[in-house]
Amino acid sequence: MEDNQLRSRGWFGKTGKDGFIYRAWMKNQGYPADEFDGRPVIGICNTFSDLTPCNGHFRELAESVKRGVWEAGGFPVEFPVMSLGETLIKPTAMLYRNLASMDVEESIRANPIDGVVLLCGCDKTTPSLVMGAASVNIPTIVVSGGPMLTGKYRGKNIGTSDVWRFSEMHRKEEITQEELSNAEACMCRSNGHCAVMGTASTMACMVESLGLTLPENAAIPAADSRRKVIAHLSGRRIVQMVKEDLRMSDILTREAFENAIMLNAAIGGSTNFVIHLLAIAGRIGVELTLDDFNALCEKIPLLLNLQPSGGYFMEDFYYAGGLPVVIKEMLSILHQNTITANGKTLAENAQSAECFDSDVIATLAEPIKDLTGLAVLKGNLCKDGAVIKPSASLKPELMKHRGAAIVFEDIDDYKARLDDPDLPVDENSILVLKNVGPKGYPGMPEVGNMSLPKKLLAKGVMDMVRISDGRMSGTGFGTVVLHVSPEAAVGGNLALVRDGDIISLDVDARSLQLEVSDEELAQRRLDYKPLDLGYNRGFVRLHIEHVTQAHLGADLDFLIGGSGDKVTRDSH
Numbered sequence: 137m138e139d140n141q142l143r144s145r146g147w148f149g150k151t152g153k154d155g156f157i158y159r160a161w162m163k164n165q166g167y168p169a170d171e172f173d174g175r176p177v178i179g180i181c182n183t184f185s186d187l188t189p190c191n192g193h194f195r196e197l198a199e200s201v202k203r204g205v206w207e208a209g210g211f212p213v214e215f216p217v218m219s220l221g222e223t224l225i226k227p228t229a230m231l232y233r234n235l236a237s238m239d240v241e242e243s244i245r246a247n248p249i250d251g252v253v254l255l256c257g258c259d260k261t262t263p264s265l266v267m268g269a270a271s272v273n274i275p276t277i278v279v280s281g282g283p284m285l286t287g288k289y290r291g292k293n294i295g296t297s298d299v300w301r302f303s304e305m306h307r308k309e310e311i312t313q314e315e316l317s318n319a320e321a322c323m324c325r326s327n328g329h330c331a332v333m334g335t336a337s338t339m340a341c342m343v344e345s346l347g348l349t350l351p352e353n354a355a356i357p358a359a360d361s362r363r364k365v366i367a368h369l370s371g372r373r374i375v376q377m378v379k380e381d382l383r384m385s386d387i388l389t390r391e392a393f394e395n396a397i398m399l400n401a402a403i404g405g406s407t408n409f410v411i412h413l414l415a416i417a418g419r420i421g422v423e424l425t426l427d428d429f430n431a432l433c434e435k436i437p438l439l440l441n442l443q444p445s446g447g448y449f450m451e452d453f454y455y456a457g458g459l460p461v462v463i464k465e466m467l468s469i470l471h472q473n474t475i476t477a478n479g480k481t482l483a484e485n486a487q488s489a490e491c492f493d494s495d496v497i498a499t500l501a502e503p504i505k506d507l508t509g510l511a512v513l514k515g516n517l518c519k520d521g522a523v524i525k526p527s528a529s530l531k532p533e534l535m536k537h538r539g540a541a542i543v544f545e546d547i548d549d550y551k552a553r554l555d556d557p558d559l560p561v562d563e564n565s566i567l568v569l570k571n572v573g574p575k576g577y578p579g580m581p582e583v584g585n586m587s588l589p590k591k592l593l594a595k596g597v598m599d600m601v602r603i604s605d606g607r608m609s610g611t612g613f614g615t616v617v618l619h620v621s622p623e624a625a626v627g628g629n630l631a632l633v634r635d636g637d638i639i640s641l642d643v644d645a646r647s648l649q650l651e652v653s654d655e656e657l658a659q660r661r662l663d664y665k666p667l668d669l670g671y672n673r674g675f676v677r678l679h680i681e682h683v684t685q686a687h688l689g690a691d692l693d694f695l696i697g698g699s700g701d702k703v704t705r706d707s708h
Contacts, residue, residue, distance in 0.1 A: 142378070143274065143701060144177040144211075147248035154706050158248070171211050176378040178205045178371070179249035180214040181240060181269075183261040188221035190258035190329035190336060191281055193358055200364040201253050201279060204371020210251075210378070212371065217243055217268075220260040222336075229260045230607065231579025233267075233412075234683070234692045235675050236260065237419075240268025245701055250274065251378040253370055257281025257329045257358075259610070262339035263412035266348065267691070269384060270419040271698030275377040276384050277477045278348045279370045280340040282358035283450035284328030289319050296330040296611040297443040298323070300585070308593050328358030331450050332443040335610030338405035342413065344459050345396040347387045347476030351485040355454035373478060382479065388420045391471035394432055395482060398470060401433035402462055404445035404509040404527045406610025407618050411580075414689030418696040426521040426687050430512045430646060437503035438527045439465065441496050444613035445527040446504055448496050456496035460489035465499055507532065513617065515648040516657075517603070517629055517639065520621040520687040525608075526643055530599035534615040535643040537601050539566040543635050546571040546667075547583055555590040563597045566639050570630055571667060572606030573623025574683045574690045578669060578676060580605075585612035601641055603648070605630055605686070617641065617648060619686040625667055626685070632660045 142149075147158040159172050180201050184194035198214050205212035218236040220229040244252055252269060256262040257280055269276045287294040302319055305311045311319075329336035340354040350370055356363045393413065400409045410429060417424035439462055442448050453459075463470065464486040472483035491497050498504045507526040514521055526535060542561045544550035550569055553559055561567075567586050574580045585608040588597060602616045605623035622628030629650060633639075638651040650657075671677050682692040 142174065142176060142250045144248035144250050145174065146703070148172040149174065154708060157708055176210045176250040176375050177248050178210045178212050178374050178378070179244060179247065179252040180212055180255065181243070181252055181265060182214055182216055182255045183219040183258070183265065184216070184255070185219035185221060187224055188219040188258050188261070189223065189324070190221070191219060191261060193327040194255050194257070194281060197255060197279065197281065197364065197367050200367035201255070201371040204368040205375060208372040208375035210375035213249070215243055215247070217265070220258060220264065222259040227577060228579040228581035230581065230690070231676065231679060233260045233264045234679070234695060236264035237267040238695065240265050241271045244269060244272045244274065245699065245703060251374045252276050253374050254278045255281070257336060259335040259339065259408070262336070262343060263415060266343065266416050267419045270388065270416060271695070272701050273384050273420070273698055274701050275374060275382055276348065277350070277370050277374045277377060278343045278353070279367045280343065280349065280353055282328050282356050282360070282363045283331045283337055284324055285326040285357055285359055286331050286449040286451045287323035287325055289322040293449060294319065294323055295332040295443050295449050296323070296334055297332045297613060300612060304587065304593055307587070307590055326357070326359040330611055332611050333404055333406070333440065333445065333450070335406040335408040337450050338400065338409050338610050339412065341403055341405060341459055342396050342400065342409060345399040345463070346392045347474055347482060348384070350478055351460050352458050355450055355458040357451050357454060377477065380479065385420060387475055387477065388416070388422065389474060390422050392474045393417055393422055393424055394428070395470050395474060397429055397432045398436055398466065399459070399462060401436040401509040402438065402466060403440040404438050404442065404525070407510065407523050407525050408607055408610055410510070410523050411607070411619065411686055411690055415691040418689055418691055419698055421697060426512045429510060433508050433510045436508050437500065438505040438507060438509055439498045439500070439503055441498065441504045444611055445509065452493065452496050456493035457489055457491045460486045461491045461497050464489040511643050511646060513643070513646055513648040515650070517633070517648050517650040518620045519629070520685060522617050522620045522648055524615070524617050524643060528613040529615040530613065531615060534599065534601055536641065537566070538638060538640040539564045539601060541566050541568045541633050541635060541637045541639055543568045543633055544570065547577070550586065554587065557591060559589055561589050561592065563592060563595070563600055566601045566603060568630070568633050569602070569604035569606065570624035570633070572604055573620070573625055574686060575669070575680050576605065576623055576625030576667065578671070578680050580607050580686065580690060582607050582609040582612070584608040584618045585614055585616045603639070621685045621687040623685065627661070627664060627666065629657060631664055632657050
């Protein structure tokens with residue numbers, strides 16, 4: 137590639153005053169003049185933050201990327217963007233996913249960057265970085281931070297999914313607060329994101345499935361030296377991608393999205409995958425709808441025996457062969473010729489993959505479960521769709537269930553009444569939580585996997601049907617219907633559900649139906665009053681006014697698509 141084809145030459149290749157300004161202040165960091173002679177400038181987009189524990193090792197990981205960039209003849213420049221720590225941010229990191237994507241998009245476009253390496257790990261850091269980069273569409277490679285090592289507690293392996301189990305045991309007074317504190321000290325024992333197939337691991341698998349990473353990126357533990365190796369190699373590779381002009385739009389084709397959907401079903405990935413993939417598709421200009429998920433997932437069984445749908449952990453997944461093994465097993469139904477970041481096809485990358493533990497990674501002929509990892513529901517309770525993760529159900533018989541609704545108007549109502557001894561609930565009831573959607577909370581928090589009433593836990597009930605317009609942590613489990621769209625806060629039929637209404641769920645039929653007549657719903661709508669959300673300034677107000685519904689990816693409506701990489705006006 138000629139120097140004048142590099143974006144960075146629009147900064148560093150200039151003569152006169154403008155070139156003087158762009159180069160002079162960079163030289164105060166000790167760069168010699170020949171660093172600005174036309175070599176590719178590689179941005180390293182870093183989501184390190186002390187407030188994002190999952191990404192706490194990213195300064196070190198960035199150094200590995202830099203070594204690879206220098207070796208390949210590039211000029212690495214590291215820059216920070218907003219980091220979203222899933223475990224700390226209130227009211228939910230999802231509220232700020234789109235804000236972080238704006239940060240990424242504008243940081244890349246506004247600076248002399250020819251190619252970019254995205255360092256992401258914690259749940260929302262991956263989709264926000266990919267969304268932002270897609271709207272600029274320059275050569276891009278993703279390096280995930282990797283999962284933490286498996287937790288160890290009293291001779292047993294534990295991971296983030298056990299948080300929910302420990303919580304219910306504590307509520308039933310089966311363990312003390314001291315025992316709970318001991319468990320928390322044993323669970324997160326190394327750098328990295330959640331050790332189960334939660335949202336962070338799902339996002340790492342998503343970017344590898346899409347072709348945005350080098351092979352094996354998804355599962356290498358953060359503490360394994362091979363995580364630094366893949367970062368180093370990714371630094372080398374991005375320089376070549378710039379020279380080849382291999383852009384995100386070349387990789388993120390319709391076929392790549394279909395591959396990611398099918399692979400997500402096979403690994404039992406997080407339901408959050410749906411909302412993030414839809415948003416990414418919207419940014420890169422690929423038409424994708426909820427209906428596509430059903431069509432692609434319907435007959436794909438669960439192949440991966442990982443929590444929360446199974447028993448093992450991400451560390452075991454890597455030792456068993458990682459995602460390339462799953463891809464190789466599914467090549468007959470995948471699009472084999474999609475191009476990936478290393479310039480090879482999906483099939484070529486998986487050709488030499490070998491399974492080293494069939495208890496962890498199963499086959500299509502003998503899957504872990506026949507239940508798929510994802511199903512999209514339709515019906516008068518969710519006219520635009522809802523999602524459920526059948527493989528995470530603790531009672532498969534609940535896949536077809538009819539019960540009376542116990543309604544909570546919002547999260548505060550739920551917390552206040554859940555353990556009320558007089559709550560008219562039994563194991564056949566259906567818990568319904570309203571106003572936790574994209575606008576209603578705001579931000580669509582992970583509260584959909586509602587804890588069960590204490591009096592039912594005491595009877596040994598461990599699962600029941602739960603429905604909301606919110607999300608569920610990828611580490612969560614149970615028979616949980618999520619992402620109901622339209623949400624209650626915009627007047628969807630979910631807002632009209634009352635205690636005692638009969639709801640029927642039929643996952644095989646992909647149906648979720650409120651057994652109330654259209655006439656009765658119309659009458660109830662006359663009494664409907666939208667919530668006063670109480671926000672009148674800042675990003676939260678912007679979010680409420682512009683966020684799309686869950687079935688469209690919950691992006692901001694004015695961010696869909698992209699502005700490309702062109703910047704024609706100088707700063708002085």
